[in-house]
Every structure is written in C-alpha cells, then in structure tokens.
Amino acid sequence: MHVSEFYNLGRTQPTLDFVDVDIENDTPVYIDPSTLKKLSDDWALQCMEMLGTFFYSVLDGINHGDQGRVKELLIRLQEPNETHFGLSKGKSRGRALGPYLVRRICDNLSVSRAAQSGLLEDLEDTALFIEGIGKDIVSDITTCVIRGMLISYTQAISSMYGIDLVEGVHCGLAWDPRRREWEETYTRLPIAGGKPLLLVPKVIVRYDLLLTKKEYFRNHLAPALLTEEADKPTSKLVRAAKEAGRELEKRDVEEAYDGDKERMTELSQERVELYREYKEKKKTESIKPLTHAQLARATGTEPVDFDALLNTVLEIPPGSSGASRYHRAIEALFTAIFYPALTQPVIEYPLDDGRKRVDIVYTNRDRKGFFDWLTRHGRPCSYVFVECKNYATELGNPEIDQICGRFTPSRGKVGILACRSFGDKKRFIQRCQDVARNRNEYVIVLDDDDLRLLVDEVKLSLEPREGADGKILRDRPKPSEFRLLHERFRDLVS
Structure with missing residues (x-):
C-alpha cells in the first residue's frame, strides 16, 4: 500500500511532490547528495550545510588522529527505515546501515589513505574509495544527516495534502550543523503501518549516484x-x-x-x-531528475495521465461553488506538468505575516528550461505564484493587482493566472502588458483553451518520434521548454 492509498489522498504519483513509497516495502531509489548541490533554494542549501559540516567533522577527526571523535560521529548513524528507500526484500529494515557495518565503515575511513591524503572532500567521494560504501550507504548517511530538513518537509507537505501528524514521535537523531553534534528528535510526523514516515521530495532522488x-x-x-x-x-x-x-x-x-x-x-x-x-x-553536468515514467516504474504506480488531470479541471463548472475544487485541480495539473522545474507547491501560502495569501506558490528549481530562462534574462522568479479564478464572469484589473501584490524582488515577479475563459482576451492581455512595461511584473494568463494546448505540448514532448532510419528525431519540444509559455511571455513584452 502506497502513502497516497493509506491516507486516501485521491492523488497519483505525478501530482504529488514526494515519492509515493510503499509503506511496508522498499522503493529502489536513493538520495544522492550531488543532486542537492545542483539546487539553490533555501531548503537545499540548508541540507548542504548539514552534509558539509558533518563530513568535515569526520575528516577533521581522521586528520587529527582522533578516532574517538570519528567513531562518536559515525556510530550514531542509524538505519533510516522511515523513507522506505533501498533494496530490502520484504518489509523495509534499513539493510544498508547497521551497527556492524557502521563500525566497519568507521574502521575503513579511519585508516583510509584517501581520507588522509585529502582525496576525500565530500560524502559522495567515499563511494569510490572506501570499501563497504556504495549508493545505498551514501543515501542512508545523507538521510540521517539531513533528517531535520526531511522532517520539516514532511510536516509542510503533510499539512498541504491533509496527512495526519502525530505528536511526540521519536525520530532518531538529527545533525545540528551549528553545534556539530547529533541530537535526539521528538517531533510531529505521520505514522503509517505503526511506524514513523519521512517523505522525500521526488526531485532529489535517483537510481544511482552522480559519481561512480x-x-x-x-x-x-x-x-x-x-x-x-x-x-x-x-x-x-x-x-x-x-x-x-x-x-x-x-x-x-x-x-x-x-x-x-x-x-x-x-x-x-x-x-x-x-x-x-x-x-x-x-x-x-546537469543531473536529470527521475521522469514521471521512471518514478512510476520505481514505485509501482500508474503512469502520468495528463488528459485525465486536464479533464478534471475542465469538468468543474465555473462559479464560486466550484472554486475550491478548481483550485485543487489546477495545483494537481500544474504539479504534474511543471515537474521537475517547479516543486514544493504550497496551497494558500501566507505572505506578509499572514495579511495576504496566494492560491499556490512553487519553488523554482528549473535548469535550462523556461523558468530558468526567465531568471537568466533578468526576470526574477525564485518562486512562481499561481492564482486560480473559477469565475463565470470577466476578469479585470483587480485580479491582476491581486497577483502582482504578491511579487517582490526576493520572492520573484512572475506569476500565472489560471482562469476559465474570456469575452475579450486580447484586452485583458493588454492590461498585463501595461503592468509588464510599467512595473516589470509579469502575469501569464492561461484559460481552459491554453491548458489544452499546454497539455498537448507536454504530451508531444514525451513521445519521441522515429525517423525512417529508426533514429529519434529532435524536432519535438523538450519537456521543460514550454513553447506556449514563451509565446505568452512574448505577448507581455512585445
């Protein structure tokens, strides 16, 4: 049984930001610390601070011949069964890390010429030079060290999806990067199958390590x-x-x-x-996150169905009675369409000490796609804001002002306004053009017809076409290209 089934989320893996693992058995994916280095958002940077201070502390102990300190740091590593990652057969049991193996790793590291000579600089280096360490061990150590950040992610994402949290759950040890010590953690976490559950962002998992x-x-x-x-x-x-x-x-x-x-x-x-x-x-090198298809195979879940997600949106009647359903349906569709460029969606995100709320906010983790292109061309979008208007009436200036009121230089100045239809779409876009020219704030408008075009484009990009010689033709858009969004953006600045 997967997390989505256990909690009756009514969601499929493509619409979830986390890996929809089996709550009993392991899923054959791993956390690669190299992927975190490719991300520049605050959450990933804090993870890297934890990993950096932990591994530096280990190497510092080795270089000073302080085997007691090295053992103290490594022996506290525990089997991270909470993520259900790895290759254990049957129920998850943290096959990678265990007391005996940790002691062996400790001994191997302490006498390693690679550590003493400075060849080891990062945790992922150990998979190349230290016996007993492979991708499963690196993933497990990473999980232990960034457990605090995974806890905060799990709490936030559980709140969004309506997953119950239990108070006072003992979740093992977490690394404190300031004190550079392990500390016990009692916190709020989901309990699935009688055991604590840690959810992991799917954008940071891989089949293998970057360095092999x-x-x-x-x-x-x-x-x-x-x-x-x-x-x-x-x-x-x-x-x-x-x-x-x-x-x-x-x-x-x-x-x-x-x-x-x-x-x-x-x-x-x-x-x-x-x-x-x-x-x-x-x-x-760019590290490509697992695709929807790869995640479906790894988790044993259904493949992405963009048409079904789109139809869920289109079948909602316009009007206030369907506003909440429309809001949720748009988030599910956009989470699937824009993965892995936009991640960690938050619904009803509070801004300015709660005085304002935005329907949906995404963290921009794009690399070489449309949202990265915006950033490189001077249009800041650390976060991308989405407002959902299930109106049966025409939109006007108040709707534009509302989404623009969420923009700041640090948050970003790009948003998407999702709505049903227009009587005079050209006129509304002209209003958005005025805002872009006068205030350098960019609102991309997508109505039902645009969503159909966007889904068609994404589906086309995922279906490579073979030429007469059997080779894959490169004339199709890349999944992250979003030509329609480029066109809508050009409308704003032309």
Missing part, C-alpha cells in the same frame, strides 16, 4: 593509464600486446588495473589532478 567508480575508472582513469603505458615501449602490457600482434588497447589496461577501492585510491593518489578534473566535469 565504474564511470571514473573506465572513462577517465583508464584512458590516462593507457597513454602512460603506451609511452613505455618496455611495458609489460605493451610487450604482451605486440606478442599478440596488435596495438595496446584500453581493455588491456582495464583488465590489468581494475580492482578494489584500495587500488583505486592508490592510482588516484598518484594522479590527483585527474580525479579533480573528473569532479569538476561532473559539477558542470
């Missing part, structure tokens, strides 16, 4: 070793290749040098700049 031993060795270390060997005519590998009547090949080097993580450490210590270059290269 296999990729680093095969694509970076092995080519360098091949060049070094080829420059040595008397090399054992070169002679063996010549005896076989051929040139030295990359596979020869891979067979000769590939080995355990201790060997990887030795090779990398002698070529530190090579590993630094690998990490710098990975920093520039």
Whole structure:
C-alpha cells in the first residue's frame, strides 16, 4: 500500500511532490547528495550545510588522529527505515546501515589513505574509495544527516495534502550543523503501518549516484593509464600486446588495473589532478531528475495521465461553488506538468505575516528550461505564484493587482493566472502588458483553451518520434521548454 492509498489522498504519483513509497516495502531509489548541490533554494542549501559540516567533522577527526571523535560521529548513524528507500526484500529494515557495518565503515575511513591524503572532500567521494560504501550507504548517511530538513518537509507537505501528524514521535537523531553534534528528535510526523514516515521530495532522488567508480575508472582513469603505458615501449602490457600482434588497447589496461577501492585510491593518489578534473566535469553536468515514467516504474504506480488531470479541471463548472475544487485541480495539473522545474507547491501560502495569501506558490528549481530562462534574462522568479479564478464572469484589473501584490524582488515577479475563459482576451492581455512595461511584473494568463494546448505540448514532448532510419528525431519540444509559455511571455513584452 502506497502513502497516497493509506491516507486516501485521491492523488497519483505525478501530482504529488514526494515519492509515493510503499509503506511496508522498499522503493529502489536513493538520495544522492550531488543532486542537492545542483539546487539553490533555501531548503537545499540548508541540507548542504548539514552534509558539509558533518563530513568535515569526520575528516577533521581522521586528520587529527582522533578516532574517538570519528567513531562518536559515525556510530550514531542509524538505519533510516522511515523513507522506505533501498533494496530490502520484504518489509523495509534499513539493510544498508547497521551497527556492524557502521563500525566497519568507521574502521575503513579511519585508516583510509584517501581520507588522509585529502582525496576525500565530500560524502559522495567515499563511494569510490572506501570499501563497504556504495549508493545505498551514501543515501542512508545523507538521510540521517539531513533528517531535520526531511522532517520539516514532511510536516509542510503533510499539512498541504491533509496527512495526519502525530505528536511526540521519536525520530532518531538529527545533525545540528551549528553545534556539530547529533541530537535526539521528538517531533510531529505521520505514522503509517505503526511506524514513523519521512517523505522525500521526488526531485532529489535517483537510481544511482552522480559519481561512480565504474564511470571514473573506465572513462577517465583508464584512458590516462593507457597513454602512460603506451609511452613505455618496455611495458609489460605493451610487450604482451605486440606478442599478440596488435596495438595496446584500453581493455588491456582495464583488465590489468581494475580492482578494489584500495587500488583505486592508490592510482588516484598518484594522479590527483585527474580525479579533480573528473569532479569538476561532473559539477558542470546537469543531473536529470527521475521522469514521471521512471518514478512510476520505481514505485509501482500508474503512469502520468495528463488528459485525465486536464479533464478534471475542465469538468468543474465555473462559479464560486466550484472554486475550491478548481483550485485543487489546477495545483494537481500544474504539479504534474511543471515537474521537475517547479516543486514544493504550497496551497494558500501566507505572505506578509499572514495579511495576504496566494492560491499556490512553487519553488523554482528549473535548469535550462523556461523558468530558468526567465531568471537568466533578468526576470526574477525564485518562486512562481499561481492564482486560480473559477469565475463565470470577466476578469479585470483587480485580479491582476491581486497577483502582482504578491511579487517582490526576493520572492520573484512572475506569476500565472489560471482562469476559465474570456469575452475579450486580447484586452485583458493588454492590461498585463501595461503592468509588464510599467512595473516589470509579469502575469501569464492561461484559460481552459491554453491548458489544452499546454497539455498537448507536454504530451508531444514525451513521445519521441522515429525517423525512417529508426533514429529519434529532435524536432519535438523538450519537456521543460514550454513553447506556449514563451509565446505568452512574448505577448507581455512585445
């Protein structure tokens, strides 16, 4: 049974901001700390502060020979069953982290040449150089360290979706980045199947880590070793290749040098700049969040159905009696359409000490899409505001002023006004143009007809078309491109 079923949310995975895990069994996804580094919102930055201070404290203990401090930090790591992530068979039981394994990791880290030489800089480096640490361990350690932020996320998202919270739940230890110590946590959390539940934003989960031993060795270390060997005519590998009547090949080097993580450490210590270059290269790569289809496979839930989400909106009759339903239906549709660019929706978000409320506010986490394009072109939108008007009458200046009243330079100056229809749409857009010219505030208007076009565009972008040669043609819009939004934005500034 999934979280959405257990709490009767009436929602599907594409319309939920969190991973809709099975409350009994594990879901085969992981938290990769590298993904958090790609995000710039406050929540992600606080997570990175926690991870940075924790791992620095571990390395500081190793460098000063303080094994007591290292053990004190690592031995407090607990099995994070609350997220239901990993590969445990049957009921979730935190197979990755356990007392024995933590002690082994502690011993391996304490004597690691990679840690002592400065090769280790971040938690994710350990998966390449420390025996016993893989993606499951890195994910579990990350979960333990950022538990405090996952608790705050779970509380906020539970409030939005109507998930009951229980007072005084013991949720293990949380890392305090200021004191740099672990502390016990008793807090409000959902209880599912008799156990505490931590919800995780789906935008930060992956199938694998960004940094992997296999990729680093095969694509970076092995080519360098091949060049070094080829420059040595008397090399054992070169002679063996010549005896076989051929040139030295990359596979020869891979067979000769590939080995355990201790060997990887030795090779990398002698070529530190090579590993630094690998990490710098990975920093520039975009990390694609799991798609709707990938999340459906991982969680065993239904694939996204944009038509059904759109029809739910269109079937609501205009008027005040359907305003609340329209509001919720728009949020569900937009959460599915704009993922992963816009995340962490909050309904009825209070502003200015509660004096104002916005129907929906999203955190902008876009990279290389429409909302990122706005930011890069001087239109700030750290948050994107949405107002929902299920009116049967014409909209006017008050509706524009209402959404613009939510804008500030720090929050952002871009919003979406969702409504049903217009008698004179051109005139209303002209009003929005005046606001854009005079105040640099941008209101994109989407009525029912626009929503149909937007859904058609998104569906088209997710259905790659093959050419006559069987290759995928690139003439379709990218999922994050949102050409319709570009057109509506051009209408404002033209």
